[in-house]
Amino acid sequence: MYKQAWKRMLEAKHSVIVSHVHPDGDTLGSALALYDALTNAGKKVTLYNASKELPLCYDFLPNFAKIKYTLPKEFDLVISCDCSTFDRLKIPQGNYDIVNIDHHLTNHYFGTIDVVIDHFSSAGMVVYELLKANDILMSKTCASCLYTAIADDTGFFLYGDMDALTFAIVSQLVKCGANPKEIASKVKRRESLAKIRLYGYMLNHFDLHENGTIATIIFDKASLEATGAKRHDTKNIVNMLRSIVNVTIAIMILEEKEGGYKISLRSKDFNVAQIALAYHGGGHKTAAGFEVALCDPTILRNEIVEKIKRMKAL
Numbered sequence: 001m002y003k004q005a006w007k008r009m010l011e012a013k014h015s016v017i018v019s020h021v022h023p024d025g026d027t028l029g030s031a032l033a034l035y036d037a038l039t040n041a042g043k044k045v046t047l048y049n050a051s052k053e054l055p056l057c058y059d060f061l062p063n064f065a066k067i068k069y070t071l072p073k074e075f076d077l078v079i080s081c082d083c084s085t086f087d088r089l090k091i092p093q094g095n096y097d098i099v100n101i102d103h104h105l106t107n108h109y110f111g112t113i114d115v116v117i118d119h120f121s122s123a124g125m126v127v128y129e130l131l132k133a134n135d136i137l138m139s140k141t142c143a144s145c146l147y148t149a150i151a152d153d154t155g156f157f158l159y160g161d162m163d164a165l166t167f168a169i170v171s172q173l174v175k176c177g178a179n180p181k182e183i184a185s186k187v188k189r190r191e192s193l194a195k196i197r198l199y200g201y202m203l204n205h206f207d208l209h210e211n212g213t214i215a216t217i218i219f220d221k222a223s224l225e226a227t228g229a230k231r232h233d234t235k236n237i238v239n240m241l242r243s244i245v246n247v248t249i250a251i252m253i254l255e256e257k258e259g260g261y262k263i264s265l266r267s268k269d270f271n272v273a274q275i276a277l278a279y280h281g282g283g284h285k286t287a288a289g290f291e292v293a294l295c296d297p298t299i300l301r302n303e304i305v306e307k308i309k310r311m312k313a314l
């Protein structure tokens with residue numbers, strides 16, 4: 001599968017590497033690592049992300065500035081990184097093949113070639129194994145991108161299905177030139193003031209349910225505007241609520257600019273992917289999400305809490 005995927009990438013005339021909308025370090029790091037490997041192999045490659053504004057904490061990644069938000073006119077291959085559904089790519093259907101590289105339990109296997117390893121904690125690990133299986137030399141650039149991908153999707157080694165393989169890979173990446181201290185300080189120690197103010201809003205407005213085991217926060221447009229926060233500042237902010245000693249599940253409901261709501265579910269152990277699936281979303285056991293069109297966020301919140309209660313009772 002790794003060999004077949006790499007072969008298809010080498011056969012392509014022009015590949016577009018797509019990271020998912022509202023990108024994180026895993027999707028961007030995986031895409032940029034593949035960009036490095038494929039351009040080193042002499043291939044014509046374009047980086048694409050549908051979001052006009054990319055999170056700036058990843059701006060240190062090599063070739064970050066080359067990510068475009070428009071698609072080239074002609075391409076024959078799409079390489080999807082860290083996307084569980086075709087919808088996450090935000091590209092039109094067309095006459096091209098797809099190599100689907102992912103690690104989500106809920107992946108829809110939409111690729112011509114699917115390289116989906118659902119017990120890996122990041123897409124970065126899948127890319128690493130793909131390059132290794134094809135004996136591709138790991139450059140410092142590539143190692144830094146993959147280290148960022150793996151570190152970011154585990155909250156810098158706090159959560160996710162980490163095992164000996166995760167650390168064996170990370171160790172190899174450090175040997176190849178990735179600098180853990182530098183990457184950690186670039187990603188984790190350059191928060192916007194607006195994001196810190198958003199934490200302040202969250203800590204003053206969250207609710208507890210079910211004996212303090214479920215924590216919820218609703219961000220409406222007004223609360224975002226009041227702090228000056230951008231949508232990407234809300235990413236993973238709900239993890240702080242999950243870290244409360246008695247909390248087992250934390251839920252964020254975010255009102256989108258364009259209307260509708262984005263719901264992020266986090267747990268210590270409970271399978272929140274099954275809640276997300278019930279609303280046609282997806283994700284992992286302890287981190288999942290979904291979107292809904294117009295609704296009353298408080299009614300939705302109560303409905304989700306009820307669903308969790310029922311699932312726990314089973």
Ligand SMILES: [Mn+2]
Pocket residue numbers: 026027082103121122123153
């Ligand atoms: Mn990921």
